[in-house]
Amino acid sequence: MLLRTDTIVAVASPPGPGHEAVVRLSGPEAAAIAEKFFRGSESIARSHGFSVLSGRIPFGDSAGLSARAYVMRAPATYTREDMVELHLPASAPVLQHLVSEMIAQGARPAEPGEFTERAFLNGRIDLAQAEAVLRAVHAVQGAELRSAVVQLRGFAHKEIGALRDRVAELMVLLEMNIDFSDQEIELVGANEVRGMLDAIRGDIDAILKRAARLVPAEGVPVVFYGPSNAGKSTLFNAMAGADKAIVSHVPGTTRDYIEAQIEIDGIQLRLIDTAGVGESADIVERTAQARSRDHAFSAGVLVYVRDIRDSDAEPPERRPDVIALNKADLVSREEREKYLEKESSFAVLPISALRGEGLEALKEAIAQAAVPAASAHSFVPNVRQAACLRRARARIDAALEERGDEIIAYELRAAAEALGEVTGEIPTDEILGRIFSQFCIGK
Numbered sequence: 402m403l404l405r406t407d408t409i410v411a412v413a414s415p416p417g418p419g420h421e422a423v424v425r426l427s428g429p430e431a432a433a434i435a436e437k438f439f440r441g442s443e444s445i446a447r448s449h450g451f452s453v454l455s456g457r458i459p460f461g462d463s464a465g466l467s468a469r470a471y472v473m474r475a476p477a478t479y480t481r482e483d484m485v486e487l488h489l490p491a492s493a494p495v496l497q498h499l500v501s502e503m504i505a506q507g508a509r510p511a512e513p514g515e516f517t518e519r520a521f522l523n524g525r526i527d528l529a530q531a532e533a534v535l536r537a538v539h540a541v542q543g544a545e546l547r548s549a550v551v552q553l554r555g556f557a558h559k560e561i562g563a564l565r566d567r568v569a570e571l572m573v574l575l576e577m578n579i580d581f582s583d584q585e586i587e588l589v590g591a592n593e594v595r596g597m598l599d600a601i602r603g604d605i606d607a608i609l610k611r612a613a614r615l616v617p618a619e620g621v622p623v624v625f626y627g628p629s630n631a632g633k634s635t636l637f638n639a640m641a642g643a644d645k646a647i648v649s650h651v652p653g654t655t656r657d658y659i660e661a662q663i664e665i666d667g668i669q670l671r672l673i674d675t676a677g678v679g680e681s682a683d684i685v686e687r688t689a690q691a692r693s694r695d696h697a698f699s700a701g702v703l704v705y706v707r708d709i710r711d712s713d714a715e716p717p718e719r720r721p722d723v724i725a726l727n728k729a730d731l732v733s734r735e736e737r738e739k740y741l742e743k744e745s746s747f748a749v750l751p752i753s754a755l756r757g758e759g760l761e762a763l764k765e766a767i768a769q770a771a772v773p774a775a776s777a778h779s780f781v782p783n784v785r786q787a788a789c790l791r792r793a794r795a796r797i798d799a800a801l802e803e804r805g806d807e808i809i810a811y812e813l814r815a816a817a818e819a820l821g822e823v824t825g826e827i828p829t830d831e832i833l834g835r836i837f838s839q840f841c842i843g844k
Contacts, residue, residue, distance in 0.1 A: 406428075406429065407428055407508075407509050408426060408427065408428025408429060408430040408431050408434060408507065408508045408509065409426070409427055409428055409508060409509050409510070409511040409512075409515055409516070409519075410424065410425065410426045410434075410500055410503045410504065410508040410509070410510065410511060411424075411425055411500070411510065411511035411515075411516075412424055412425075412496050412500060413425040413486070413516075414491065416493075417491075418491065419491035420490075420491065421488055421489070421490065421491055422488070422489060422490065422491035422492075422496055423486050423487070423488055424486070424487045424489070424496065424499055424500060424503075425484070425485075425486050425511075425516065426484065426485045426486075426503070426508060427478075427479075427480045427482045427483070427484045427511075427516055427519060428482050428483065428508075429482070429483060430507055430508070431482070431483045431484055431485045432445050432446045432448070432472060432483055432485055433446055434485075434503050434506050434507060434508050435470060435472075435485040435487060435503075437506055438458060438459070438487070438499060438502065438503065439454070439456050439457075439458060439468065439470050439487065440456050440457050440458075440459060440465065441454045441455055441456025441457070441470065442454075442455070442456070445470050445472050445485060448472040448474075449474060450474055450477075451471075451472070451473055451474070451477070452470075452471075452472040453469060453470070453471055453472075454469065454470040454472065455467075455468075455469055456468055456469075456470065458487065458489050458495070458499065460495055460498070466489050466490050466492075466495060467489070467490070468487055468488060468489040469487075469488045469489075470485060470486070470487055470488075471485065471486040471487075471488070472484075472485050473485070473486075476523075479516065479517075479520050479525065480516055480519040480520050480523060480525065481519075481520065481523035481524065481525045482519060482523065487499075514535070517531050517534050517535075518531070521825065526553075527557070527558050527824040527825050527826075528823075528824050528825025529557035529558060529561075529780065529782075529786065529823060529824045529825070530553050530557070530558070531825075532783055532785070532786070533549045533550075533553045533557075534549075534553070536549040536783065537549035537550070537553070556780045557780040557782070557786075557823065557824055558824050560608065560780060561820055561821075561823045561824050562824070564601065564604060564605070564820055565817050565820045565821065565826075567597070567600075567601055568601060568813050568816055568817045568820065569817060571594065571597050571598070571601075571813060572810050572813045572814065572817070574594075575594070575806045575809055575810040575813070576810060578806045579806050579807060579810070591804070594809065595801065598797055598800055598801050599801070601797055601816075602794060602797045602798070602801070605790055605793060605794045605797065606698065606719055606794070608780075608782060608790055609698065609699060609782070609787055609790055609791065609794070610700075610701070611780075611781045611782070612781055612782040612783070612786070612787040612790075620662055620663075620664075620668075620669035620670045620671040621668065621669065621670050621671065621701035621702060621771040622671045622673055622696075622699070622700050622701045622702070623670050623671065623672050623673065623700065623701065623702040623704060623767055623771070624673045624675060624696045624697055624700035624702070624703050624704065625637055625672070625673065625674050625675060625704050625706050626675055626678070626693060626696070626697045626700075626703060626704065626705055626706065626717055626721075627677065627678070627705050627706040627707045627714065627717075628677050628678060628707055628708075628711065628714045628715070629676075629677030629678070630677060630708070631677065631706045631707045631708050631711070631714070631727055632706060632708070632727040632728060632754045632755070633674055633675070633677065633706045634659075634674055635727075635754040635755055636706055636725065636727060636752070636754035637659065637661070637672060637674035638754075639754050639757060639760060640661075640663060640672055640760065640763075640764070641661035641663060641672055642663070659673070659674045660672065660673050660674075665764050665765075665767065665768040665771075666765075666768045668768055668771050670702075670767065670768075670771060673696055673700070675689075675692070675693035675696050675697070676689035676690055676692065676693045677690070677693075678690045678693055678694070678715075694717075694718070697717050697718075697719055698718075698719055698791075698794075699787075699791075700719075700722075701771060702722045702723065702767055702770045702771050703717065703719060703720075703721045703722050703723075704721065704722065704723045704724075704725055704763075704767065705717055705721035705723070705724045705725070706725045706727055707724075707725075707726065707727065708726075708727055708728050709726035709727060709728055709729050709731070709732055709736075709737065709751060710728065710731065710732060722748075722766075722767075722770040723748045723749075723750065723763065723766045723767060723770060724748070724749040724750070725750055725752050725759075725763055726749065726750065726751045726752065727752055727753065727754055728753060728754075728755075729751035729752055729753050729758065729759065730753040730755070730756050730758060737751045748766035748769075748770075750762050750763050750766060782823065786823045789819050789820065789822045789823045790819070790820070790823065792815075792816075792819040793816040793817075793819035793820045794816075796812045796813070796815045796816035796819065797812070797813075797816055799812045800812035800813060800816070
């Protein structure tokens with residue numbers, strides 16, 4: 402890892418023609434080095450706090466180029482180090498010459514993302530906020546930019562911190578149970594532990610659900626999930642407008658997931674047909690069902706598909722966004738009505754995938770569920786953060802399957818560590834290297 406006590410320099414503005422460019426320095430010698438290349442009525446080196454100075458940058462035999470110097474003193478800066486920004490005309494030869502001369506005076510070329518990396522390492526921002534800077538730079542849609550701004554405001558830290566606090570609280574109670582076990586004192590019972598674990602898992606799922614809804618390049622993943630022979634593949638083909646999935650009355654026909662891209666109301670969607678779930682002795686089918694459950698948990702929109710007559714079908718662990726009661730053409734209108742949950746907060750729709758009945762209403766319900774809630778207080782995790790959250794969730798799942806306090810506490814410690822990686826509480830050099838290498842020079 403490079404030394405953090407040196408001074409770094411880079412052109413912080415986009416390359417190419419422009420009205421103005423920015424040369425940025427950060428480190429203990431930022432003011433002293435900038436002073437050598439700036440001629441103004443006031444001295445950069447003697448400036449205190451935040452100062453804006455007008456002057457010129459000497460270049461060749463000319464009188465120099467008009468410029469401004471923004472002088473910022475530690476710790477009230479982006480990197481929590483002394484920083485200087487020189488704003489001058491965007492001339493590529495001038496910029497190259499100026500940066501080269503600053504390097505000759507003791508500065509070092511900044512690595513990609515090193516200004517933001519220093520902000521993280523010096524405690525100015527957490528890792529989620531650092532990644533939000535990258536997300537804002539690369540945003541191509543308004544929803545992405547809004548999400549980045551929310552994350553920059555620190556809501557990831559608040560939300561993940563609250564989750565870790567609840568995990569820690571439960572760990573303390575379990576440790577006290579263990580300490581007082583010889584005195585037959587139980588501070589928290591098994592049912593209470595399960596309830597707390599379920600609540601934590603539900604909150605992790607809610608965050609993961611937001612992550613799945615912000616995939617602008619590939620489309621929001623819409624997962625068709627449900628028991629075998631419910632008509633998921635027929636519905637998938639009808640929605641996709643092509644016979645992509647094999648359709649058969651034999652249960653277990655779908656052994657792996659199939660995808661198709663469609664657009665509804667200008668929203669890009671990635672339809673995913675999954676294997677039916679239920680009892681099976683076939684090891685391949687059980688593996689396919691495990692993948693179906695994984696897709697259900699990571700879905701942007703989860704569509705639970707079941708035969709309208711199969712009222713005993715087991716619902717998914719994750720709460721669905723839309724329930725499609727298929728094969729509604731096989732029952733009377735009166736029978737349909739009794740299945741509809743009028744007061745439900747999610748859509749319950751009778752459909753017939755084979756006849757195409759109710760599909761327009763289903764598409765509308767999916768489109769509404771696919772639009773992320775415009776919350777000003779929720780962060781949407783990126784791919785790395787979502788992977789950390791899934792590891793935490795897996796540990797919570799493992800804890801729910803255990804009975805002994807010691808093993809549950811062990812799983813909770815691992816869950817807390819995975820949550821800590823989201824905001825960089827437990828960073829590794831490998832993780833930092835992967836993140837900051839994606840930044841532009843000068844950021």
